[in-house]
Amino acid sequence: MRKVFVFLVFVLLLYLSIFLLHGENIFFVLSEPWQKKIYRQKYDPVDQYDICEDLKIENMKLKFYRAENQTLKEHLNFLTKSQDKFILANILGRRYESGFNWLIINKGKKDGIGPGLAVVDQKGSLVGSVVTSKNSISYVRPLIDIHSFVTADIINFNDDNKSEITSGVIQGEYNLVLKMKYVPLDQKVKLGDIVITSGLEEGIQRGIMIGEVAEINKKPNAIFQELVINPLVEQNLRTVSVLLPVN
Amino acid sequence: MSSIVKFIVLLFFIFLLVAFQMSWPLLPRQLSLVFVLVIVLFFMGFSSWAWLTAIIGGLFLDLYSIFLPGLFFLSLVCSLIVVHKIFYKFNITSGKEFFALGLGSALIYKINILFFSYLFYVLKFSDYVIVLNKFYWFDLIWFMVLNASFIFIITLGAKMIKGKKN
Numbered sequence: 001m002r003k004v005f006v007f008l009v010f011v012l013l014l015y016l017s018i019f020l021l022h023g024e025n026i027f028f029v030l031s032e033p034w035q036k037k038i039y040r041q042k043y044d045p046v047d048q049y050d051i052c053e054d055l056k057i058e059n060m061k062l063k064f065y066r067a068e069n070q071t072l073k074e075h076l077n078f079l080t081k082s083q084d085k086f087i088l089a090n091i092l093g094r095r096y097e098s099g100f101n102w103l104i105i106n107k108g109k110k111d112g113i114g115p116g117l118a119v120v121d122q123k124g125s126l127v128g129s130v131v132t133s134k135n136s137i138s139y140v141r142p143l144i145d146i147h148s149f150v151t152a153d154i155i156n157f158n159d160d161n162k163s164e165i166t167s168g169v170i171q172g173e174y175n176l177v178l179k180m181k182y183v184p185l186d187q188k189v190k191l192g193d194i195v196i197t198s199g200l201e202e203g204i205q206r207g208i209m210i211g212e213v214a215e216i217n218k219k220p221n222a223i224f225q226e227l228v229i230n231p232l233v234e235q236n237l238r239t240v241s242v243l244l245p246v247n
Numbered sequence: 248m249s250s251i252v253k254f255i256v257l258l259f260f261i262f263l264l265v266a267f268q269m270s271w272p273l274l275p276r277q278l279s280l281v282f283v284l285v286i287v288l289f290f291m292g293f294s295s296w297a298w299l300t301a302i303i304g305g306l307f308l309d310l311y312s313i314f315l316p317g318l319f320f321l322s323l324v325c326s327l328i329v330v331h332k333i334f335y336k337f338n339i340t341s342g343k344e345f346f347a348l349g350l351g352s353a354l355i356y357k358i359n360i361l362f363f364s365y366l367f368y369v370l371k372f373s374d375y376v377i378v379l380n381k382f383y384w385f386d387l388i389w390f391m392v393l394n395a396s397f398i399f400i401i402t403l404g405a406k407m408i409k410g411k412k413n
Contacts, residue, residue: 100314
């Protein structure tokens, strides 16, 4: 009985030291290189039966560096054009639990990242937003997650060349599709219209690309119409940018 | 091998499992490697190692979670308590029984996660609460089948190897 009590006290102290005294950072620093390697496994396939295996591996590595370089350049291009303050971060992993999805990135509080900030890919499309941040890592909720809500706009021009803004809320459904909800029935929307963030949330600025309208669902007696959005975000993301607040 | 060395090996193994579970994109997202390891160790008769894995594995899972720290630790430990009671109440020896208990333990684990997430939400410790919709039920069934199959295959395989050695 005494042994069990001592063990329970030890476990409690361990938890306290890790979560309250930020002992977790040691773990994150140790695990980061491992996770990066494992996460990138999928993208570095090597044919084991090739005779010139070494050359192939080298070639693959060069291709990998070239692709990474290209991605980073694209990130820089987009972000220097838009003159946003940003932080580049690597994705360390993804987790899923009972409908909750989250990405783990290798930048955290010490880099100025906080909850609510927008995360974009190399082309400037919205990936999601930061949910919580620890000292050296942050958790990002992807747009496709069922718990993600982002206010969005569609800007159109009518026959008189006047701009018309259609507003709604973007929500992921079953982690499979993006839907724009609460769009008034009288608003005119066309297939292929581009959806952008409206900037009503703290930390997510206006004008970040989300996707394009792929389907319009109108029901006769409904107050709102529902739009299915085709997200423009890149698949198989490895590097993302966190847009920092202007001030 | 001394127990300290065994403990360090187990610690490193759990760490690897958590890293794999989190970062390997090819792994099905419903598969919980730590949970599978806990139940397999328990079924194989390594009860004390199973408890240790539940505590350390829960801690590692909590480290990378958006939920309140302690959710995975408590869920794993409570699941193991229930499985422990069931295991010793009914004499489980056949493959079918192992599979059934595997399914049951997966269900108990999910119920515990749901319970603690609601408890933390009600007590206002956390903002995250699991939504019970169609997708959740589908996810639950898939989780149970996938994890129970893994537990069943690994336990049976390990028992066969043990039997051949004997």
